[in-house]
Amino acid sequence: MSQSIKLYVRTADQTRRAELNLDPGSTGADIIQAAVDNWTLPADTDYTLVNTTTGRALAPGEDLAKAARPGDVLEVQPVLVAG
Amino acid sequence: MDELRTQRYRRHDLIDWFSQERVAAARTAVIGAGAVGNEVVKNLALLGVGEIDVYDFDVVERHNLTRSVLLREADVGRGKAEAVAERARELDPHVTVRSIAGDFWDTLSLGRLESYDCAIAAVDNIEARLRLNQMCQIAGVDFVNSGLDSRWVTVESFPFGSTPGVACYECTLPDTAYARVAERYSCGGLRRRAQLERRIPTTVVTASIAGALVASTALRFGTDATLAHSRRVLIDTIGGSSSVVEIDRRDGCPGCGAFAAPPRVVRTRNCWAPRSESAADESLGELPLRLSDALITSYECTACGPLAAAGRYINQRAAAFDDSIATCPSCAAPSVRIEIRDAFSLGELMQRFGYSMAPVKYALAELEGGPVCIDLEEYPIQ
Numbered sequence: 001m002s003q004s005i006k007l008y009v010r011t012a013d014q015t016r017r018a019e020l021n022l023d024p025g026s027t028g029a030d031i032i033q034a035a036v037d038n039w040t041l042p043a044d045t046d047y048t049l050v051n052t053t054t055g056r057a058l059a060p061g062e063d064l065a066k067a068a069r070p071g072d073v074l075e076v077q078p079v080l081v082a083g
Numbered sequence: 084m085d086e087l088r089t090q091r092y093r094r095h096d097l098i099d100w101f102s103q104e105r106v107a108a109a110r111t112a113v114i115g116a117g118a119v120g121n122e123v124v125k126n127l128a129l130l131g132v133g134e135i136d137v138y139d140f141d142v143v144e145r146h147n148l149t150r151s152v153l154l155r156e157a158d159v160g161r162g163k164a165e166a167v168a169e170r171a172r173e174l175d176p177h178v179t180v181r182s183i184a185g186d187f188w189d190t191l192s193l194g195r196l197e198s199y200d201c202a203i204a205a206v207d208n209i210e211a212r213l214r215l216n217q218m219c220q221i222a223g224v225d226f227v228n229s230g231l232d233s234r235w236v237t238v239e240s241f242p243f244g245s246t247p248g249v250a251c252y253e254c255t256l257p258d259t260a261y262a263r264v265a266e267r268y269s270c271g272g273l274r275r276r277a278q279l280e281r282r283i284p285t286t287v288v289t290a291s292i293a294g295a296l297v298a299s300t301a302l303r304f305g306t307d308a309t310l311a312h313s314r315r316v317l318i319d320t321i322g323g324s325s326s327v328v329e330i331d332r333r334d335g336c337p338g339c340g341a342f343a344a345p346p347r348v349v350r351t352r353n354c355w356a357p358r359s360e361s362a363a364d365e366s367l368g369e370l371p372l373r374l375s376d377a378l379i380t381s382y383e384c385t386a387c388g389p390l391a392a393a394g395r396y397i398n399q400r401a402a403a404f405d406d407s408i409a410t411c412p413s414c415a416a417p418s419v420r421i422e423i424r425d426a427f428s429l430g431e432l433m434q435r436f437g438y439s440m441a442p443v444k445y446a447l448a449e450l451e452g453g454p455v456c457i458d459l460e461e462y463p464i465q
Contacts, residue, residue, distance in 0.1 A: 012235070012326075013319060029257060044281060046260040050315075050328045057255045057315060059333040075326070077317055079260055080230030080237045082283040083119045083207040 005065065008073045009035060024065055028058040035076045046079040088177050092131055103131060107177075110134040110198060111301060114187050114215060115205035116141075116163035118150040118285055119229050122294020123205055123301075124180070125152050128171040130298065134179045135171065136199070138187040139164040150287040188214060192460040193348060193445060196222040200244070201301045204228040207283075209256075210264050213338070216252035217375075219243050220342050221445070221456045225304040228252055229297050231289040236318040238296045239330070245305040247345050250313040250330040253338025261337075270409060272377040272401030272423040289320050341373075341447060346454035353441045353459040355432045368430030372457070375444040376400045380435065381422040384411040390419070398436045400443065 004024065009031060010017040016039045020031075028049040035041060049058045053072040058064070068074065092103045109132045113123050116139035127135050143151075143158045143166055153170035154163075168182035183190045188211075196202060202224050204215050212228055219226035219241065226241040242249055269275050296316060304310055313330040332339065379401050382393040392412050396404065401423045409419045429448075432441075446457045 012317060013322060014324075032257065046257050046263065048255045048257060050326070052326065052328075055328050057328045057330045059255055059331070059336075060257045062333075077237075077326075078232070078235060079209075079257065080232055080235055081207065081209060082231050082285045083115050083117050083205045083229060 005068070005070045007064075007068055007070070010073065010075055011035070011039065011041070012075055012077045022064055022068070026064050027061050028064065028067075029060045031064065031074060032060075032076055041076070047076050048079055050075050050077055091175070091177070095131070105306075106131050106302060107133045109200050109302065110136075112136045112138065112191065112196065112199045112202045113205055114138045114191070114203060114211070115207065116167040117147070117205060117207060118287065118290035119231065119293045119297065120163075120205035121151040121153045121167055122291050123203055123229075123297050124167055124171045125174065126294055126298035127301070128174045128178050128180060130302065131175060131178060132302070134181075135168075136181045136183055137164045137168045137171075138183045138185075138191060139167075140184065140186045150285060150290050152287070152291070187211070188444070191218070193218060193222050193456070193458045194350070194461045196224055199224055201225045201227060201304060203297055203301055205297070209260050210267070212252055213264070216241070216338055218444075220251060220339060221346050221348065223247065223345050225301070226252070227297050227300050229293045231285050231293050233284045233286055233289060234319065234321050236289050236293045236296070236320060237315060238293060238300060238318075239313070239315045240300045240304070240310055241313045242304055242310055243345075246311045248332070249311075250332040251336065251339040254313070254330055254333040254336045255315075256338070268402070269406045270401075270421050270423060272379075272425075273408065273421070274402060274405040276405045276407055292318060292320055341449070342454055344453045346447065346456040347452070348456045348458050350458045350461045352462040354438055355436045355441050356438045368428065368433070370429045370448050370450075372427050372429055372432070372446040372448050374425045374427065374446050376402065376442070377423050377425040378443070379404075379421060380424050381420070382408075383420055384413060384416075385418045385420050386416060387411055387413045387418075396421075398439050398442065403442075 004021040007022055008019055032047045051068055051072055052075050058067050095101050095103050113120050116137050141163050143154055143161050143163050145159050153167045158166040162184045164182035164184050168180040171180040202219050204212050220243050223244050225244040228239040230237045267278055316327050318325040379396045379399055382396045383389055410417050411419050441459045444460055448455045
């Protein structure tokens with residue numbers, strides 16, 4: 001049986017930070033949605049998730065249990081559109 | 084180099100890792116002549132990049148002047164690409180800077196894209212980035228994407244030319260971004276008339292930082308080991324922090340999933356019928372094709388039946404029209420049923436549209452030997 005792992009999530013400006021116990025099967029999209037909802041991030045912006053500990057961007061549907069280890073820091077970054 | 088050129092680039096020659104000859108031989112396409120495009124073109128011209136082509140469909144407005152280093156009051160109302168190219172030529176007359184007015188989707192063919200060492204997205208919407216991302220993979224050209232707001236800058240590098248098989252722009256793009264693109268269209272492909280464009284404020288501070296990093300990245304493909312992998316740099320221009328992450332290829336990515344290997348490009352005339360009858364064998368007729376543009380395939384009023392206006396729309400790009408064409412020209416009711424598709428078999432296209440012009444850039448197919456791109460733009464029928 002999979003066990004939950006403890007991670008940290010923060011915004012790119014590092015003004016928001018939370019510790020979370022990752023449920024088995026959680027994806028990057030789940031974490032982003034939770035961040036948008038709980039931290040009332042601007043809803044008209046899209047976001048991606050990166051693992052700052054490994055220095056890798058995470059795909060939206062990636063299983064975080066495979067892409068992160070206990071203690072890793074995930075960062076919610078905006079998808080920037082203007083040019 | 085002549086003496087004037089030698090004098091101009093004398094300081095560059097003191098940099099041990101900088102090759103002026105290599106930079107002078109570079110050919111770069113800059114898509115978008117807005118805030119970032121201005122900074123990129125300025126930097127490339129001052130560095131002495133040999134050929135710079137600037138693509139933009141827009142005209143200069145007064146509000147552009149606060150963050151567009153190459154534009155002046157006198158340029159208001161002029162085409163952005165033309166104005167930016169002209170000012171860049173003033174910066175360095177040794178550099179060839181061309182302007183290409185119009186939407187790059189109409190003006191930049193795959194064949195032309197292949198001639199560049201690097202293509203740079205300095206655009207202001209995701210849809211244009213999706214298109215450039217796919218075109219650069221097909222053409223095997225290194226791709227740099229930039230984005231910004233009033234605080235953040237991102238620069239992403241995708242070495243499709245120097246390191247085939249790397250991750251693409253869509254490998255980390257969230258589903259919400261596709262949903263936002265889809266909001267611009269109705270009926271599966273017609274542009275919405277009443278679509279509020281989101282205006283994202285930017286400043287020359289973020290634009291100049293983006294432009295500097297984009298130019299540096301574009302010139303270092305093939306020479307810098309850190310650029311042998313797709314990567315994203317995010318910079319906080321207020322806090323001063325930055326992060327660099329590598330982007331891995333995503334299984335089933337909508338952007339690169341079809342390109343396990345770089346596609347083989349086949350060039351043909353832009354007509355649905357094959358060049359010769361021998362090419363129209365039955366096996367090819369069954370070949371599934373995914374077109375670069377969705378087409379209108381039927382146009383009929385549910386109340387009035389077939390419409391005389393159908394000839395204006397069928398076998399045309401759906402995105403060329405807005406949703407006003409869903410109103411019947413006969414009964415004035417919003418009752419026109421419009422079929423829009425981008426997936427066909429070659430035989431079906433030939434049967435439906437015969438020798439008509441193919442109003443798309445290219446078609447993608449999967450053959451036994453790997454993916455194939457049928458380029459329909461290089462040989463226009465007369």
